[in-house]
Amino acid sequence: MATAKVRRVIPGTPLFDGDAARKGYALNKMCYSFNSADNRAEFTRDEAAYCRKYGLDPQQLAAVEKRNVLDLIAAGGNAYYLAKFAGIFGLDMQDIGAQQTGMSKEAFKARLIEAGK
Amino acid sequence: MAKIVGGIVTSHVPAIGRAIAGGLQQEAYWKPFFDGFAPVQQWLAEVKPDVAVVIYNDHGLNFFLDKMPTFAVGAAPQYSNADEGWGIPTLPAFPGDQDLSWHLIEELVAKEFDLTTCQEMLVDHAFTLPMKLLWPNAGEAWPVRTVPVCINTVQHPLPSARRCFKLGQAIGEAVASWDSDARVVVIGTGGLSHQLDGERAGFINKSFDLEFMDSLVNDPAWATRYSVEELIELTGTQGIELLMWVAARAALGGVDQVRKLHANYHIPISNTAAGLMLFENKD
Ligand SMILES: [Fe+2]
Numbered sequence: 001m002a003t004a005k006v007r008r009v010i011p012g013t014p015l016f017d018g019d020a021a022r023k024g025y026a027l028n029k030m031c032y033s034f035n036s037a038d039n040r041a042e043f044t045r046d047e048a049a050y051c052r053k054y055g056l057d058p059q060q061l062a063a064v065e066k067r068n069v070l071d072l073i074a075a076g077g078n079a080y081y082l083a084k085f086a087g088i089f090g091l092d093m094q095d096i097g098a099q100q101t102g103m104s105k106e107a108f109k110a111r112l113i114e115a116g117k
Numbered sequence: 118m119a120k121i122v123g124g125i126v127t128s129h130v131p132a133i134g135r136a137i138a139g140g141l142q143q144e145a146y147w148k149p150f151f152d153g154f155a156p157v158q159q160w161l162a163e164v165k166p167d168v169a170v171v172i173y174n175d176h177g178l179n180f181f182l183d184k185m186p187t188f189a190v191g192a193a194p195q196y197s198n199a200d201e202g203w204g205i206p207t208l209p210a211f212p213g214d215q216d217l218s219w220h221l222i223e224e225l226v227a228k229e230f231d232l233t234t235c236q237e238m239l240v241d242h243a244f245t246l247p248m249k250l251l252w253p254n255a256g257e258a259w260p261v262r263t264v265p266v267c268i269n270t271v272q273h274p275l276p277s278a279r280r281c282f283k284l285g286q287a288i289g290e291a292v293a294s295w296d297s298d299a300r301v302v303v304i305g306t307g308g309l310s311h312q313l314d315g316e317r318a319g320f321i322n323k324s325f326d327l328e329f330m331d332s333l334v335n336d337p338a339w340a341t342r343y344s345v346e347e348l349i350e351l352t353g354t355q356g357i358e359l360l361m362w363v364a365a366r367a368a369l370g371g372v373d374q375v376r377k378l379h380a381n382y383h384i385p386i387s388n389t390a391a392g393l394m395l396f397e398n399k400d
Contacts, residue, residue: 069314080176083131
């Protein structure tokens with residue numbers, strides 16, 4: 001059922017295309033709702049109920065429960081919306097980068113600085 | 118007729134907003150980034166443009182996947198900022214310029230750009246933070262009217278660099294044909310190399326960024342030789358935001374019409390290679 005044009009595969013680099021947008025719609029819609037502080041609070045109060053309200057599928061529910069970014073992307077999540085989800089837990093872009101690359105946050109930050117040399 | 122006085126291209130990341138809110142501009146981590154803006158602020162204070170056309174990409178504040186325009190042009194009396202999910206203090210609303218908005222819309226559609234037009238439009242950090250970096254002392258009263266132009270970098274297929282270059286050229290021509298004595302600055306925000314998602318998160322490509330910045334001086338269409346996928350391979354999933362730079366630079370005209378006045382490049386801010394360039398249009 002893949003209908004998006006087959007794209008160049010870049011290792012470790014997800015491209016959010018039509019297939020991902022279809023698969024991830026409910027998850028991304030929930031993450032988009034986190035623009036509102038009230039919605040963030042509601043999610044924090046009763047996570048399961050909030051996920052139910054947005055109709056997440058089992059793969060998305062499991063990824064949300066694990067707070068695992070690579071799993072969230074595999075479940076159709078888009079980086080820009082997932083950043084709002086991560087914010088609820090006080091995770092910044094280096095936390096997210098460290099988690100996805102299997103590095104410590106310090107090592108991930110050091111690698112960024114190294115890239116400037 | 119209106120006149121383009123110059124252009125500014127810069128990176129944007131939400132963490133800049135946190136740094137501004139926390140007053141961290143002179144801390145060692147942020148200083149090399151914030152200090153880069155001083156010559157641009159000074160130029161703006163001297164040139165005093167009336168209007169800024171701001172080419173940026175929305176990150177899920179105004180647009181969601183329910184409706185995702187490739188190119189959207191603001192036509193609102195003003196543009197508000199809002200919480201993007203992290204509770205960072207928002208910036209005061211930006212006055213629009215509806216005359217220029219509708220002139221741009223007329224001219225761009227006539228040139229076969231099928232736009233989405235927005236009479237209500239929230240602007241996110243990609244619009245607001247560059248404005249704050251350029252006019253840090255504006256307070257509640259921004260010294261320019263604005264027209265936002267938003268390019269989709271959220272959902273593929275994205276417009277090609279070639280298409281964004283042509284959009285920029287058409288914006289430049291439209292401003293030049295606007296019956297107004299306004300002085301217009303074109304701002305492009307995004308990039309440079311960075312990647313937030315996937316196992317390659319943290320990817321940065323300094324040599325490509327520097328070559329790209331150089332190309333804006335000597336060969337502004339240089340990046341149009343690459344496909345979107347090639348640019349992502351070279352610059353990261355969010356490095357593709359350099360499309361805003363391509364469009365903004367194209368709006369200024371050819372190599373002979375423009376002189377580079379300032380550039381800064383610093384790695385990293387957050388996960389991003391931060392670039393900044395100032396171009397002045399010759400009379
Ligand atoms: Fe961005």
